[in-house]
Amino acid sequence: MEPIIRMENVNKWFGELHVLKDISLDVAPGEVLVIIGPSGSGKSTLIRTINRLEPVQKGRIVVDGVELNEDVRNIEAIRREVGMVFQQFNLFPHMTILENVILAPTRVRKIPREQAIAKAMELLERVGIADQANKYPAQLSGGQQQRAAIVRALAMEPKIMLFDEPTSALDPEMVGEVLDVMRGLARSGMTMLVVTHEMGFARDVADRVIFMDEGRIVEEGVPDEIFSHPQHERTQAFLARILHH
Amino acid sequence: MRFVAWMRKNLFDGWWNTLLTLSVGGLLIAFLRSVSIWAFTEARWYVIPNNFRLLMVGPYPPEEVWRLWVALTITTGLMGLSFGVFVRWWGPALSRALALALLIWVLAWPVVMPGTRLWLFLALVTFFAAYPLGTRLAGLRKFLPVMWLLAFLLALDVASGVPMNRWGGFFLTMVVTVSTVVIAFPLGLILALGRTSKMPVISLLSTLYIELIRGVPLVTVLFLAWIMVPLFVPENLRVPQMIRAIAGFALFAAAYLAEYVRGGLQGVPKGQWEAAWAVGLSGYQTVTYIILPQAIRSVIPALIGQAIAIFKDTSLLVIIGLFDLLSMAQVALSNPKYLGLEREVYLFLMLVYFIGAAVLSYASRRVEKAMGLGSR
Ligand SMILES: Nc1ncnc2c1ncn2[C@@H]1O[C@H](COP(=O)(O)OP(=O)(O)O)[C@@H](O)[C@H]1O
Numbered sequence: 001m002e003p004i005i006r007m008e009n010v011n012k013w014f015g016e017l018h019v020l021k022d023i024s025l026d027v028a029p030g031e032v033l034v035i036i037g038p039s040g041s042g043k044s045t046l047i048r049t050i051n052r053l054e055p056v057q058k059g060r061i062v063v064d065g066v067e068l069n070e071d072v073r074n075i076e077a078i079r080r081e082v083g084m085v086f087q088q089f090n091l092f093p094h095m096t097i098l099e100n101v102i103l104a105p106t107r108v109r110k111i112p113r114e115q116a117i118a119k120a121m122e123l124l125e126r127v128g129i130a131d132q133a134n135k136y137p138a139q140l141s142g143g144q145q146q147r148a149a150i151v152r153a154l155a156m157e158p159k160i161m162l163f164d165e166p167t168s169a170l171d172p173e174m175v176g177e178v179l180d181v182m183r184g185l186a187r188s189g190m191t192m193l194v195v196t197h198e199m200g201f202a203r204d205v206a207d208r209v210i211f212m213d214e215g216r217i218v219e220e221g222v223p224d225e226i227f228s229h230p231q232h233e234r235t236q237a238f239l240a241r242i243l244h245h
Numbered sequence: 246m247r248f249v250a251w252m253r254k255n256l257f258d259g260w261w262n263t264l265l266t267l268s269v270g271g272l273l274i275a276f277l278r279s280v281s282i283w284a285f286t287e288a289r290w291y292v293i294p295n296n297f298r299l300l301m302v303g304p305y306p307p308e309e310v311w312r313l314w315v316a317l318t319i320t321t322g323l324m325g326l327s328f329g330v331f332v333r334w335w336g337p338a339l340s341r342a343l344a345l346a347l348l349i350w351v352l353a354w355p356v357v358m359p360g361t362r363l364w365l366f367l368a369l370v371t372f373f374a375a376y377p378l379g380t381r382l383a384g385l386r387k388f389l390p391v392m393w394l395l396a397f398l399l400a401l402d403v404a405s406g407v408p409m410n411r412w413g414g415f416f417l418t419m420v421v422t423v424s425t426v427v428i429a430f431p432l433g434l435i436l437a438l439g440r441t442s443k444m445p446v447i448s449l450l451s452t453l454y455i456e457l458i459r460g461v462p463l464v465t466v467l468f469l470a471w472i473m474v475p476l477f478v479p480e481n482l483r484v485p486q487m488i489r490a491i492a493g494f495a496l497f498a499a500a501y502l503a504e505y506v507r508g509g510l511q512g513v514p515k516g517q518w519e520a521a522w523a524v525g526l527s528g529y530q531t532v533t534y535i536i537l538p539q540a541i542r543s544v545i546p547a548l549i550g551q552a553i554a555i556f557k558d559t560s561l562l563v564i565i566g567l568f569d570l571l572s573m574a575q576v577a578l579s580n581p582k583y584l585g586l587e588r589e590v591y592l593f594l595m596l597v598y599f600i601g602a603a604v605l606s607y608a609s610r611r612v613e614k615a616m617g618l619g620s621r
């Protein structure tokens with residue numbers, strides 16, 4: 001099958017710092033890809049290049065048949081197809097949850113307001129926070145906020161969803177509710193790239209796991225392979241550290 | 246007794262604080278005592294009611310003053326509505342009592358003319374009729390700024406049945422203040438965005454403008470607007486004095502507003518930009534829907550502070566020969582009948598400015614609180 005994301009020899013520097021080194025990666029439609037690795041290894045930067053929150057200096061990135069370059073129209077086209085969920089939720093604090101969700105559909109996709117609201121309520125219902133629709137983000141718990149943020153991304157009906165440590169800022173008792181939503185999404189056939197330290201989740205739903213270190217993809221494979229028989233010693237060391245905590 | 250406990254804790258803990266409290270308190274009492282003895286025995290307050298029209302509207306023709314009453318009634322109506330929307334805790338009992346007290350006061354006030362009494366009554370009734378309406382129409386919140394702008398333009402239109410060079414007194418002061426705010430605010434936004442822009446030319450020009458204006462006193466900008474504008478504008482297109490003054494004030498205030506807004510812009514976390522881009526909003530949409538509303542919200546107190554500053558600075562209008570409140574006071578005092586009554590007149594002016602500033606400052610706190618709901 002034609003990959004929905006193709007990265008070829010992608011290199012990225014922050015000033016002198018070489019954060020992505022010769023990254024080549026294909027993602028198939030409907031694939032759930034989990035990215036693991038120590039902090040500072042370039043995981044966030046990698047997924048942020050896909051909707052061009054981070055531009056790259058070298059290499060090619062093609063998303064859903066559109067090549068990412070300086071062209072603003074290309075970038076905006078890609079961002080309509082790619083949803084993103086952040087570690088810090090980044091909901092818009094001056095808008096209610098419902099307003100957060102319908103903003104992009106009405107302003108970017110130009111969907112009529114009533115239709116956008118109906119769709120938003122359906123999605124909020126699905127993640128279990130329909131009753132919070134008219135509250136402001138600050139009035140919700142962390143878990144509820146993150147579910148709202150997922151809905152905000154889904155409301156644009158994206159083909160790809162990017163998750164950057166979506167549960168890392170949550171209290172432990174709220175991690176489950178967010179992971180459940182993500183599991184449901186994975187089952188529904190969404191293409192997902194997930195940066196996470198939740199190894200249980202990775203084992204459950206990932207089609208493929210990538211281990212990154214110092215800006216390189218060190219090792220990749222199906223979850224069982226990576227978790228049970230890691231080949232590379234850096235992968236072994238990382239997993240040993242993670243799994244003992 | 247809680248009061249006594251409070252006093253003991255805050256005013257009389259230790260001999261040093263006790264000494265301080267007693268001496269400051271003593272001075273204060275002595276001062277208030279002599280002022281009030283003067284105010285109730287010596288002061289000849291009749292200078293105020295006798296010159297009331299002069300102080301309020303200056304040379305505005307008496308037979309046309311109804312225009313200003315209409316304008317005032319529009320304003321008080323909208324004010325009542327806004328209070329209803331933002332100040333929920335004013336329960337019906339309190340507002341009714343307040344309304345009654347004010348109305349009785351207006352009706353019983355000895356010195357005013359019957360016509361004035363009627364209009365004042367009407368303006369107040371409009372306020373208190375609009376207030377309960379506002380409490381029921383919370384959805385109005387979004388439209389209030391636009392309604393205020395429209396009401397302001399309407400009021401200006403009604404007032405301009407008389408040429409601008411005859412506008413004066415407190416009325417002129419208010420027109421200049423509000424016009425300045427209305428013009429300076431969007432100008433300040435544009436300058437703030439300009440200064441934070443990634444395009445070097447725009448950023449440089451905005452920075453230059455802001456720093457230049459902030460580096461000179463208001464008086465010089467006013468004089469410049471006064472003297473220089475006629476040089477650029479053709480002879481036959483004489484710009485009224487008042488417009489020139491407003492231009493000067495607005496150009497000045499915009500630079501300060503810009504700096505406040507810029508502070509607000511920088512306070513919006515990077516994640517907000519990224520989240521907006523990530524859902525597909527364009528740069529322009531990101532700024533208008535996400536960044537600016539948050540930036541402005543965080544600097545509302547500073548913005549209203551600037552509005553209060555403008556209100557007080559309008560007293561400088563006197564030096565470029567406009568008939569503002571202060572210059573009308575001088576006119577009143579130049580009448581031999583009122584020789585030597587400066588104290589009465591200037592105390593009254595202080596009171597007017599103070600009440601105006603206090604109302605604005607109260608409004609700011611209410612708006613801030615009402616908007617606080619949507620902040621982190
Ligand atoms: N905006 C930035 N400017 C400069 N350096 C950055 C920036 N963002 C990330 N980095 C650096 O790039 C490296 C990779 O960061 P990141 O992709 O966030 O790693 P991870 O998500 O795996 O923890 C880190 O060394 C980090 O300090």
Ligand SMILES: [Mg+2]
Pocket residue numbers: 043044045164165
């Ligand atoms: Mg990261």
